[in-house]
Amino acid sequence: MGRTWVIxxxxxxxxxxxxxxxxxxxxxxFVVCVxxxxxxxxxxxxxxxxxxxxxxxxxxxxxxxxxxxxxYALLDPLMTDVVTFxxxxxxxxxxxVGMVAQLRSDGLDVVIGSRFLxxxxxxTRLKRGTLRLAAWYTRATTGVAxxxxxxxxxxxxxxxxxxxxxxxxxxxxxxxxxxQIGGSNARWAEYPTHIVYSxxxxxxxxxxxxxxxxxxxxxxx
Amino acid sequence: MTLIFQxxxxxxxxxxxxFMLRGGGARxxxxxxxxxxLFIVAAASSVFFPQVWTWAAHLIGIGRGADLxxxxxxxxxxxxxxxxxxxxxxxxxxxxxxxxxxALVTAPQPTTHQDESS
Numbered sequence: 001m002g003r004t005w006v007i008x009x010x011x012x013x014x015x016x017x018x019x020x021x022x023x024x025x026x027x028x029x030f031v032v033c034v035x036x037x038x039x040x041x042x043x044x045x046x047x048x049x050x051x052x053x054x055x056x057x058x059x060x061x062x063x064x065x066x067x068x069x070x071x072y073a074l075l076d077p078l079m080t081d082v083v084t085f086x087x088x089x090x091x092x093x094x095x096x097v098g099m100v101a102q103l104r105s106d107g108l109d110v111v112i113g114s115r116f117l118x119x120x121x122x123x124t125r126l127k128r129g130t131l132r133l134a135a136w137y138t139r140a141t142t143g144v145a146x147x148x149x150x151x152x153x154x155x156x157x158x159x160x161x162x163x164x165x166x167x168x169x170x171x172x173x174x175x176x177x178x179x180q181i182g183g184s185n186a187r188w189a190e191y192p193t194h195i196v197y198s199x200x201x202x203x204x205x206x207x208x209x210x211x212x213x214x215x216x217x218x219x220x221x
Numbered sequence: 222m223t224l225i226f227q228x229x230x231x232x233x234x235x236x237x238x239x240f241m242l243r244g245g246g247a248r249x250x251x252x253x254x255x256x257x258x259l260f261i262v263a264a265a266s267s268v269f270f271p272q273v274w275t276w277a278a279h280l281i282g283i284g285r286g287a288d289l290x291x292x293x294x295x296x297x298x299x300x301x302x303x304x305x306x307x308x309x310x311x312x313x314x315x316x317x318x319x320x321x322x323x324a325l326v327t328a329p330q331p332t333t334h335q336d337e338s339s
Contacts, residue, residue: 005331030331034324054328056320068321076331169317 002080004100004155006031007069008051009062010087014040016200020089021049027097028083032072034065063173067166070156079158086152088201095193099155102191109160109186112146112178113153113193120194130208137215138175142182146190150174153193160186171210172217226281226292233296253304260297264290 006028010017017033024031033046037059046053054072056065066084073082081103083096091113099111115121115131123131131150138149152174156164163184168176181188267274267290274286283289 032331052329052331054324056324058316058320060317060320064317064321068324071321071325072328072331075325079331167314169313 002104003078004028004081004083005073005079006083006085008033008085008087009065010042011036012038012040012042013087014042014045016089017042017087018045018049020087021046021051023093025050027093032069034069036060036065061169063166064169066173070161070164074161081155081157082161084152084154090195090197090201091153092194095153099191103155103157108189109157110181110188111155111191112188113151114148114190115151115193115195116147117190117192126208130211134211138178142179144178144182149178168217170217172214175218226283
């Protein structure tokens, strides 16, 4: 029987993190929240909901938080796979459960969520266009033909996890992760996920303009 | 004649970019400092001997000595931006690794967490 650690990077998510962790804990026993130097009560809320909290002493960025989560999960010798899950509640726990099941049954190294495999996820035309362009860029530079390169919901197996090391501290980590997945010839699959853009997640989420920052960070490593 | 300077400028930028991308080390730092010293001497001398700059500028087809100095300034500034960017990148990497180790050391171990919950 496998053991899954759910990694939730969080930064000032006090109002939302409690319910996100509680929902996760209904299906996953092991949840670790990587706190990226929050100034609010995120840490207390996450602990109260039953998560382990690993705290960065200073704010480093989401990419750094994910890598810290990976390192933490690898400390558990019984861990077989990890889920990466956004703290703002935009992901569905049911999707994560389905992805872990697929990873195990199909013997995959990684399952990546995609918003473009079905029509459930609603988004603006500009966001859709930007994400399409990002996926195309990722395919051109890494050779991994994903339909959605910037989905925060993923499942990675232990073997692949030991070969991943994210250096991009901020948002470019998504592309970097795909790059390293491509470089290690991992067996991967996409899984249709439903993303719910609430007012909260929209306010916390990235602006489309941030894609410019991502591109610059990728070009000048 | 300006073509000569344009070629020269591109060559300088390429050499600078090469050194920036090839990474640091004591030798590269020394080269950067020598270049910086040369630039300082050149800039200071221009105040006292502007005719030398005008003469050098005419040699490579630029109208005024002040323009030549400006081009040098631009090139030096670009080099400065590139090397500073690199340095911050490296610094950030080190700080990240340090913070990560602090975070992991102060966190409860995953195995003890399991003991508590079972």
